[in-house]
Amino acid sequence: MEIQTLLLTISPSLAILAYVISSDRFQEPPRTMIAAFVLGYLICLPSGELNHLLIDSTSEPENYSFIAGFVEEALKFLAIGLFLWDRVEFDEPMDAIVYGTLVSLGFATFENYEYVYVWNGEYSSFTVAAARAVSAVPLHACCGIIMGFFIGRYFLSYRRKYLIISFLVPALIHAFYNFLENYYMQFLIAVICLTWYLYNKTKKEQHD
Known part of the structure; x- marks a missing residue:
C-alpha cells in the first residue's frame, strides 16, 4: 500500500504535465522545465x-481559508513571471501555459506530500492521496x-490588463474552491471546462 500511496501522491501531477508538455508543438528544453x-x-x-501566519493563527481559521488561494x-505568479522574464526559450503563448503548469504542479506535488504524509489527520494516507x-x-x-494563458496574452500585446487578469482569475478560483464546502467539486468541473477551452484555444493558435 505504501508504494501505491506514493505513486498516487505524485503520479497525477506527472500525468497532467506529461500531457501538457507532449502537446506543445515546439518542445521546451528539459533542463528549463x-x-x-x-x-x-x-x-x-x-x-x-x-498561510500559517495569516490563517492558522486566527481564532477561526476555517473562515479564512480563502486567503490561501491568494497567497x-x-x-x-511571481515565480512564473521571474522565471519567464527575458528567457529566450519563451517565444510563444503556449510556453507560458507549459511553464505555468510546471510551476503549479511542482507546488502541488510538495503540497500533496505534506497532506498525505504529514497532515492526513484521521484519514489514511491512501484515502487522502486518492481524494486529492x-x-x-x-x-x-x-x-x-x-x-x-493570460501571461501569454500579455506577452503578445503588452496590455497590462492581461497581467492583472493572469493573477486575479486563478487567485479567485482558488479562493472560491477553498471556501466552498458543499459544492467545490461542481465548481471544479466548471473550472476544468474553462481551462480546457483556453488550453485548446492556445493549442489551435499554435498550429495555425
Whole structure:
C-alpha cells in the first residue's frame, strides 16, 4: 500500500504535465522545465509559512481559508513571471501555459506530500492521496494553465490588463474552491471546462 500511496501522491501531477508538455508543438528544453518544476516545489515552503501566519493563527481559521488561494497564486505568479522574464526559450503563448503548469504542479506535488504524509489527520494516507488526485491536483493544474494563458496574452500585446487578469482569475478560483464546502467539486468541473477551452484555444493558435 505504501508504494501505491506514493505513486498516487505524485503520479497525477506527472500525468497532467506529461500531457501538457507532449502537446506543445515546439518542445521546451528539459533542463528549463525541470528548473520550473523545482521552483514551484520550493515556493510551497514560504507559502506554508504565510498561510500559517495569516490563517492558522486566527481564532477561526476555517473562515479564512480563502486567503490561501491568494497567497499561493501570488507566489506562483511571481515565480512564473521571474522565471519567464527575458528567457529566450519563451517565444510563444503556449510556453507560458507549459511553464505555468510546471510551476503549479511542482507546488502541488510538495503540497500533496505534506497532506498525505504529514497532515492526513484521521484519514489514511491512501484515502487522502486518492481524494486529492481528483480535486486539489487538477485545481492547481487549472490555475497554472489559466495563469499561463493570460501571461501569454500579455506577452503578445503588452496590455497590462492581461497581467492583472493572469493573477486575479486563478487567485479567485482558488479562493472560491477553498471556501466552498458543499459544492467545490461542481465548481471544479466548471473550472476544468474553462481551462480546457483556453488550453485548446492556445493549442489551435499554435498550429495555425
